[in-house]
Amino acid sequence: KPMTFPCYRWLIGDIKLEIREGTAKTLKDDSSPQLLTHRKAELQERKSAYRWVTWAPGIPRCIDAKTEADLPQDVRFDNEKRSDFEHSLHYALLELSLKKLAIKFGKSWNDLEDFKRIFWKLRSPVAEYCMEHWRDDWFFGYQCMNGSNPRMIQRCKKLPENFPITANMVQSSMSPRTHLDRELKAGNIYLLDYAITDGIPTNTIRGTRQHIAAPLCLLYQHPDQGLIPVAIQLEQTPGLDTPIFLPTDPPLTWLLAKMWVRHSEFQVFQLLSHLLRTHLVIEVFCVATLRQLPAVHPVYKLLAPHLRYTLEINCRGRTQLISDNGIFKRVVSTGGEGLLVLSQREYQVLTYRSLQPRYDFTDRGVTRLDKYHYREHSLLLWDAIHRFVSGVVDLYYLSDQDVEEDLELQAWIRDITQEGFTELPNFGLSSKLSSREEVYTLLSVVIFISTAQHAATNNGQFDWCAWVPNTPCTMRHPPPTDKDAVTMEMIMDTLPDVSQSCVQMAITWHLGRAQPDAIPLGQYTEEHFTEGRAQQVIDRFRMELKEIEEHIRSENEGAELQYLYLLPSRIENSITI
Numbered sequence: 125k126p127m128t129f130p131c132y133r134w135l136i137g138d139i140k141l142e143i144r145e146g147t148a149k150t151l152k153d154d155s156s157p158q159l160l161t162h163r164k165a166e167l168q169e170r171k172s173a174y175r176w177v178t179w180a181p182g183i184p185r186c187i188d189a190k191t192e193a194d195l196p197q198d199v200r201f202d203n204e205k206r207s208d209f210e211h212s213l214h215y216a217l218l219e220l221s222l223k224k225l226a227i228k229f230g231k232s233w234n235d236l237e238d239f240k241r242i243f244w245k246l247r248s249p250v251a252e253y254c255m256e257h258w259r260d261d262w263f264f265g266y267q268c269m270n271g272s273n274p275r276m277i278q279r280c281k282k283l284p285e286n287f288p289i290t291a292n293m294v295q296s297s298m299s300p301r302t303h304l305d306r307e308l309k310a311g312n313i314y315l316l317d318y319a320i321t322d323g324i325p326t327n328t329i330r331g332t333r334q335h336i337a338a339p340l341c342l343l344y345q346h347p348d349q350g351l352i353p354v355a356i357q358l359e360q361t362p363g364l365d366t367p368i369f370l371p372t373d374p375p376l377t378w379l380l381a382k383m384w385v386r387h388s389e390f391q392v393f394q395l396l397s398h399l400l401r402t403h404l405v406i407e408v409f410c411v412a413t414l415r416q417l418p419a420v421h422p423v424y425k426l427l428a429p430h431l432r433y434t435l436e437i438n439c440r441g442r443t444q445l446i447s448d449n450g451i452f453k454r455v456v457s458t459g460g461e462g463l464l465v466l467s468q469r470e471y472q473v474l475t476y477r478s479l480q481p482r483y484d485f486t487d488r489g490v491t492r493l494d495k496y497h498y499r500e501h502s503l504l505l506w507d508a509i510h511r512f513v514s515g516v517v518d519l520y521y522l523s524d525q526d527v528e529e530d531l532e533l534q535a536w537i538r539d540i541t542q543e544g545f546t547e548l549p550n551f552g553l554s555s556k557l558s559s560r561e562e563v564y565t566l567l568s569v570v571i572f573i574s575t576a577q578h579a580a581t582n583n584g585q586f587d588w589c590a591w592v593p594n595t596p597c598t599m600r601h602p603p604p605t606d607k608d609a610v611t612m613e614m615i616m617d618t619l620p621d622v623s624q625s626c627v628q629m630a631i632t633w634h635l636g637r638a639q640p641d642a643i644p645l646g647q648y649t650e651e652h653f654t655e656g657r658a659q660q661v662i663d664r665f666r667m668e669l670k671e672i673e674e675h676i677r678s679e680n681e682g683a684e685l686q687y688l689y690l691l692p693s694r695i696e697n698s699i700t701i
């Protein structure tokens with residue numbers, strides 16, 4: 125097994141012996157001039173191997189590599205990973221293209237049941253459950269909390285001015301003993317607002333314009349039914365052509381309105397929650413760590429296992445997924461210019477605070493949302509990660525002053541804030557680290573996002589997107605304007621065609637399936653830390669993860685629909701897919 129992040133190669137002669145023990149050292153701990161020279165030489169070499177580049181303006185900067193082939197060998201996939209990645213994709217695409225041929229190319233489906241014709245073999249229990257229940261309102265609400273994009277739902281204290289709902293409209297979703305105003309005050313009303321997709325340039329696929337709406341959806345935490353959608357408006361500006369859709373509308377009308385919400389959800393989920401807020405954010409830390417911290421540095425040792433393979437998967441994403449002729453351009457409504465505009469909008473409002481789960485939940489006002497498993501598991505994991513990180517940091521930094529005086533660590537945070545997250549005045553991460561507390565939080569963010577948060581967004585994508593009508597990647601007709609004019613034919617002409625559906629199935633399966641060579645959270649196979657004190661902290665972390673594992677297991681036992689994305693054994697130690 126090749127070492128991804130080598131520790132020892134810089135060290136020669138008697139010095140090599142000392143370091144082979146693996147004792148982590150900050151700059152101050154390394155006293156001999158010889159060692160200091162090596163530290164410097166290592167960093168010089170690394171800075172020339174790993175350089176920043178602006179792939180596109182207005183999003184995080186990334187590694188300077190045109191394709192994965194330009195990356196240094198140390199950060200490339202190993203043979204097993206590469207062949208598995210390439211084979212799995214070909215397998216999925218081949219399987220589906222055979223079906224595609226058997227059906228008909230580039231055409232609409234006839235009926236919702238038709239999607240079953242490609243829904244075969246590449247299955248999962250949740251995907252199947254989804255296929256059976258995707259029309260149900262409770263299932264729609266459930267997905268806002270425990271689907272692939274659990275960060276969109278927010279509490280609604282006051283109705284938005286551009287969403288003119290009256291109490292009357294939603295009364296039928298509530299018991300006669302209560303009404304909208306009372307439920308707003310009680311904290312039982314929630315909102316999905318896709319304003320960010322308003323006016324995004326749309327893709328043209330084989331000559332056909334695709335469409336994007338900007339929905340608003342009001343939800344009610346019903347005492348018996350759980351979280352259910354009660355009103356949907358598909359554009360941000362109210363008007364005669366943008367009716368407010370209700371569960372009491374003709375069934376197909378309400379269904380189509382929900383599909384439009386879920387189509388915006390696909391875009392926000394994949395591009396913002398997944399790509400931008402996990403992959404691209406973590407790449408910044410990856411590049412800065414490789415450039416600024418020598419392999420003996422404790423922060424390097426702590427982070428390296430959480431940064432494995434991220435540069436390569438991101439390079440592949442940039443060349444094959446979001447490039448001018450990539451997968452998005454071929455089948456997704458935001459393909460082309462749209463995906464960049466959307467990402468730039470999100471980047472403008474991205475905050476360091478929102479990357480910390482506790483703040484994320486309080487700021488969205490969702491601390492009292494019922495059966496929000498993602499929130500519960502996230503907090504357990506965050507706390508375990510935070511205890512682990514502070515345990516490690518305390519071994520090498522005895523005071524806040526030690527933090528302030530670590531010149532390598534200060535160069536690292538400057539690289540992150542000034543070279544990585546550029547053009548981002550409101551990000552809220554200072555370019556100077558002044559206390560141990562700040563270091564705990566920052567390193568916990570990096571580990572939490574590269575493990576738990578990525579698992580929560582990535583690993584369910586086949587479950588929630590394989591049944592294409594549940595989360596369509598594109599819409600081929602504009603949103604409905606007349607509640608009484610919605611037909612099955614119109615729905616079929618709107619949803620992704622046969623070919624687009626096949627690609628959506630293939631790619632989400634390819635990315636969402638368990639990785640055969642996965643290293644789970646907390647398994648440190650390369651033994652960066654060898655000193656006993658550090659091993660103890662690692663062991664305690666593993667024990668806590670085991671407890672979380674058992675807790676989640678028993679909580680899910682016998683449940684018809686299980687939430688297992690944050691099961692520690694299913695969380696990868698880094699973003700590798």
Ligand code: OYP
Pocket residue numbers: 213394395398399403437438440441442444445451455456597627628629631632635701
């Ligand atoms: C890289 O040969 C990645 O076509 C995925 O990207 C898929 C390929 C290459 C295709 C290879 C090929 C991984 C990194 C990332 C990310 C996050 C965003 C994922 C979005 C998935 C969208 C699925 C689209 C379905 C229509």
